[in-house]
């Protein structure tokens with residue numbers, strides 16, 4: 239019997255992305271290629287996506303409304319994009335794939351179509367896009383679940399909350415696949431099983447999972463999944479909500495207008511009668527973003543054709559390199575809910591003892607050409623839990639940080655990240671901690687920036 243082939247991840251190349259040769263100035267003099275290490279906010283466009291969009295652009299035409307050749311072609315492309323995304327997500331035959339603007343839009347759409355008096359269960363650790371849309375429905379009761387410290391505890395917490403649910407009506411659980419703060423993977427399959435065992439449905443916030451890891455709706459047995467194109471190498475303004483059709487079909491349209499309506503007629507009493515589509519079009523009123531949808535589908539195809547599993551393996555190696563590099567620097571604390579051994583994607587947040595995180599991030603940018611993010615990452619309750627309580631009053635960004643960290647630094651990367659960016663980043667963290675910043679910084683309009691008077 240032949241041995242199972244093992245991918246040598248050191249030979250898997252990063253996928254070509256736009257901006258890889260862009261030079262940025264250093265405050266200390268000279269230029270360096272930009273190291274984009276903020277993929278969790280927005281990833282650079284895949285070159286392949288850009289090329290596909292450029293090739294289609296001359297053929298661009300209106301969708302669902304023109305008799306002309308290019309309108310027909312664009313309509314076909316839009317619907318093929320939908321089918322490609324359904325394939326990428328492993329959708330069930332009856333699932334619908336809706337094109338939205340983003341994950342935020344997708345989850346707000348789902349909130350809008352919940353049956354009356356749905357009970358929603360959401361961990362406090364979620365990104366605000368998954369935490370907040372439900373409260374906008376006055377008839378919906380939201381239960382916020384405490385941050386679990388292990389994946390098993392997440393399942394137990396949910397089980398208990400669902401079991402206590404009274405009265406027994408429609409219920410929805412909303413959970414992230416991968417945290418935008420810690421990168422840790424959540425036990426989605428187990429949470430889905432718990433939800434279903436208690437008659438609830440579950441929506442997966444795949445904004446951080448889908449760019450880093452294959453997502454299979456049917457295999458995970460989640461009812462819906464949502465993600466954003468701009469985090470999946472397709473920054474053309476499209477997102478996705480995919481999953482069960484019934485709640486989508488039973489609710490009124492998310493937006494009222496053309497495209498969502500099949501027929502409109504005047505009534506004898508002077509009003510109008512509307513027959514709404516029952517397909518995805520019901521919630522896609524207005525002219526669709528065909529370029530966004532096509533770009534998003536092109537990114538899905540590109541990841542699949544590149545061998546997503548090989549990219550996952552390579553990213554694991556990069557995650558290990560970042561974590562090893564940070565572990566070697568005294569005073570660096572990596573934020574984690576589930577502990578060191580938890581599987582995670584390329585999203586890592588940390589604080590550095592004695593440093594204001596905004597100052598640290600500004601120095602990484604100005605002195606090393608590295609783009610990371612500092613802040614609370616639109617997950618305030620989670621970051622505050624991880625930082626260990628409420629922060630002190632904000633200090634001046636260049637001054638040593640004596641007290642509780644206000645916020646954290648996040649480094650994030652993916653399929654387009656070359657090894658050099660990771661090496662530069664870990665080297666820069668070590669050098670900054672050992673030798674300090676080489677420049678002075680100050681707060682300007684709420685941002686930490688190099689002080690020009692330090693030159």
Ligand SMILES: Cc1ncc(COP(=O)(O)O)c(C=O)c1O
Pocket residue numbers: 278279340341342343365367368414416417418443445446466468616
């Ligand atoms: C886990 C998670 N969910 C939802 C969102 C919202 O995504 P978007 O801003 O594309 O709507 C983000 C964005 O950072 C995220 O990280």
